[in-house]
Amino acid sequence: MTGTPRNGVELPDLTLGTWDIRTPAQAETAVGAAWASGYRGIDSAACYENEDVIRRAIDSCGIPRDGLTVTSKVWNDAHDEAAARAAFDASERRLGRIDIYLIHWPGPVPRFLKVWRALEKLYEDGRAAGIGVSNFMVPQLEILLEHARIRPMLNQVECHLWFVDRPLLDFCRREGIAVQAFSPLGAGSGVLDDPVLREWADRLGVSPAQTALAYLRQLGIYPLPKSSNPDRIAENAGFRNVRIPDDGMAALAGRNRLVRTNKDPFGWFGQGYE
Numbered sequence: 001m002t003g004t005p006r007n008g009v010e011l012p013d014l015t016l017g018t019w020d021i022r023t024p025a026q027a028e029t030a031v032g033a034a035w036a037s038g039y040r041g042i043d044s045a046a047c048y049e050n051e052d053v054i055r056r057a058i059d060s061c062g063i064p065r066d067g068l069t070v071t072s073k074v075w076n077d078a079h080d081e082a083a084a085r086a087a088f089d090a091s092e093r094r095l096g097r098i099d100i101y102l103i104h105w106p107g108p109v110p111r112f113l114k115v116w117r118a119l120e121k122l123y124e125d126g127r128a129a130g131i132g133v134s135n136f137m138v139p140q141l142e143i144l145l146e147h148a149r150i151r152p153m154l155n156q157v158e159c160h161l162w163f164v165d166r167p168l169l170d171f172c173r174r175e176g177i178a179v180q181a182f183s184p185l186g187a188g189s190g191v192l193d194d195p196v197l198r199e200w201a202d203r204l205g206v207s208p209a210q211t212a213l214a215y216l217r218q219l220g221i222y223p224l225p226k227s228s229n230p231d232r233i234a235e236n237a238g239f240r241n242v243r244i245p246d247d248g249m250a251a252l253a254g255r256n257r258l259v260r261t262n263k264d265p266f267g268w269f270g271q272g273y274e
């Protein structure tokens with residue numbers, strides 16, 4: 001199962017989050033387990049400081065590079081056109097190749113428009129097969145779409161049982177922007193202990209994590225679960241076999257509390273930040 005390509009790159013239905021992977025051994029274990037379990041995407045970023053170990057893990061696991069879609073992101077310290085291009089060059093040196101490149105956080109206008117100019121050129125030069133954004137809310141997307149020559153294929157945002165931003169999802173669907181969920185399991189915030197999630201997991205005979213991921217996928221979202229444990233990496237891939245009925249989807253939708261576990265992009269909107 002793969003997504004509809006927008007700018008010529010396939011978005012895998014399952015991508016491994018890697019934000020806390022640091023050492024070569026952790027990377028090799030996680031990347032190897034993910035590949036064996038059918039993950040076809042690996043998500044990294046300059047600020048995770050793991051691009052070099054991720055690349056070495058891909059090589060040492062003998063993964064055919066063309067079978068994998070690797071994402072990286074430009075960090076907030078490179079928010080102008082030249083700096084963003086230099087940041088891409090540095091990330092590309094560490095990763096060997098970047099398939100999808102994202103603006104990690106919007107920051108203020110017009111800075112993100114300058115960064116977008118850099119990403120458009122990288123795309124046109126064939127340096128990245130897909131470009132997009134992360135942590136963009138509707139007003140920021142509206143400004144971006146008004147000025148973009150090349151539209152973002154993807155918006156990677158926090159999304160899980162307790163935080164589903166419906167207006168953002170609707171906007172992205174209307175505009176043909178794929179939504180990828182980071183922290184799809186709630187990043188240790190207690191989502192996996194939600195009683196309604198557990199009830200439906202029991203009824204379906206699967207785990208809460210598989211139910212949480214299937215719920216997002218059935219909402220049309222691409223989940224990006226993070227784990228460094230090979231058993232949980234394999235378990236999470238099992239969401240593909242889960243089908244939640246309509247009454248289950250409705251019950252799970254009732255658990256949305258609109259509570260983030262991560263930073264609010266508007267908190268950084270128009271303000272100074274690291």
Ligand code: A2P
Pocket residue numbers: 017182183184185186187188192209210224225226227228229232233235236
């Ligand atoms: P670990 O890396 O030890 O597996 P999210 O993807 O929402 O950010 O959540 C990541 C957190 O959830 C990590 O702490 C990860 O721990 C844990 N986790 C990942 N998969 C599972 C799972 N199947 N069951 C329980 N916890 C999980």
